[in-house]
Amino acid sequence: MNSKIIYSIIVPLYNEELVLNESYRRLKEVMVSTKENYEIVFVNDGSKDKTKVMAEEICASDDSVKLINFSRNFGHQAAITAGMDLALGDAIIVIDADLQDPPEVMLEMIKKWKEGYEVVYGKRIKREGETFFKKFTAKMYYRVLKSMTSVDIPVDTGDFRLIDRKVCDALIALPEKNRYVRGLVSWVGYKQTYVEFVRQERFAGETKYPFKKMIKLAFDGITSLSYKPLVIAGHFGILAFIAGIILMFTDIIKDLFNKSGFVNFTLMISINMMMFGVTLGCIGIMGQYIGRIFDESKGRPIYIIDSTKNYNNTSKKYKVINLEHKIL
Numbered sequence: 001m002n003s004k005i006i007y008s009i010i011v012p013l014y015n016e017e018l019v020l021n022e023s024y025r026r027l028k029e030v031m032v033s034t035k036e037n038y039e040i041v042f043v044n045d046g047s048k049d050k051t052k053v054m055a056e057e058i059c060a061s062d063d064s065v066k067l068i069n070f071s072r073n074f075g076h077q078a079a080i081t082a083g084m085d086l087a088l089g090d091a092i093i094v095i096d097a098d099l100q101d102p103p104e105v106m107l108e109m110i111k112k113w114k115e116g117y118e119v120v121y122g123k124r125i126k127r128e129g130e131t132f133f134k135k136f137t138a139k140m141y142y143r144v145l146k147s148m149t150s151v152d153i154p155v156d157t158g159d160f161r162l163i164d165r166k167v168c169d170a171l172i173a174l175p176e177k178n179r180y181v182r183g184l185v186s187w188v189g190y191k192q193t194y195v196e197f198v199r200q201e202r203f204a205g206e207t208k209y210p211f212k213k214m215i216k217l218a219f220d221g222i223t224s225l226s227y228k229p230l231v232i233a234g235h236f237g238i239l240a241f242i243a244g245i246i247l248m249f250t251d252i253i254k255d256l257f258n259k260s261g262f263v264n265f266t267l268m269i270s271i272n273m274m275m276f277g278v279t280l281g282c283i284g285i286m287g288q289y290i291g292r293i294f295d296e297s298k299g300r301p302i303y304i305i306d307s308t309k310n311y312n313n314t315s316k317k318y319k320v321i322n323l324e325h326k327i328l
């Protein structure tokens with residue numbers, strides 16, 4: 001494929017052997033129907049199953065498919081970032097491998113892009129086959145995040161979206177390490193719109209987002225876009241101080257009227273424990289920010305590429321060859 005690539009489809013993969021072939025088939029079908037040039041960029045995020053071998057087989061039979069293999073698991077957001085760094089298209093679409101984001105929706109996104117929008121995100125109007133816990137926590141989280149930041153982050157959207165080359169270049173230029181890509185897309189601005197879709201059940205396999213990874217992503221979102229948790233921690237301090245003063249004065253007044261002293265040990269201990277909890281919680285919140293400052297100061301790369309496939313005939317050949325086995 002020599003002529004200019006119009007669409008880059010970025011697909012992060014972590015242990016997706018059960019869905020990869022079907023995912024490729026559906027993506028290919030949709031992209032062929034556009035009758036324009038495209039590349040499908042699989043980013044293998046350190047999978048431990050057959051994902052790598054299977055993706056390499058697909059690359060061997062189809063040179064519109066490219067593969068980036070990480071040296072280990074760096075996480076979903078790092079995989080998306082790598083895909084964007086190496087994407088060649090004028091429009092870049094990020095989509096999950098598990099077919100929860102229906103590939104056919106990409107055509108609606110492309111239509112909006114052609115109308116002149118530079119970001120078209122997928123808005124989930126319904127989520128099928130996900131646990132009540134996941135749906136509830138996600139719904140709450142997006143609303144809390146929105147209330148915490150002045151950046152206009154659309155609720156109920158994931159990373160399934162189309163971005164214009166301009167937006168992609170703006171994102172690539174952001175050096176931060178603990179990336180919350182969907183928040184950064186809102187932060188960079190540009191003309192944004194959405195298409196609605198029903199989030200499907202996972203085609204096969206299990207979620208690759210266990211609770212620990214979900215919490216990390218949630219904190220990345222909040223810390224990268226808002227200082228509010230630190231401000232709230234400060235407010236707790238003021239509240240506790242005022243409560244202490246009130247207690248002290250009521251005690252003094254009681255003494256003045258010669259009533260028996262305020263000695264209730266259980267109450268004292270529980271108040272103390274509560275205040276300890278609040279203090280440690282506030283230190284924990286500070287830790288979330290300090291840890292991220294530490295990550296930035298180390299200046300380590302967001303990901304390390306071990307190898308790539310099908311990048312040989314592209315204009316980014318030089319760049320990719322230089323990146324392999326080196327630190328990005």
Ligand code: UDP
Nearest residue numbers: 012013014045075076079096097207208209
């Ligand atoms: N993923 C990844 N690295 C990870 C975890 C997930 O590249 O460490 C990929 C995964 O293969 C999938 C996408 O990110 O294509 C979304 O993951 P998943 O479907 O498991 O998340 P969920 O839809 O359950 O939130």
Ligand code: MG
Nearest residue numbers: 096098100202
């Ligand atoms: Mg999924």
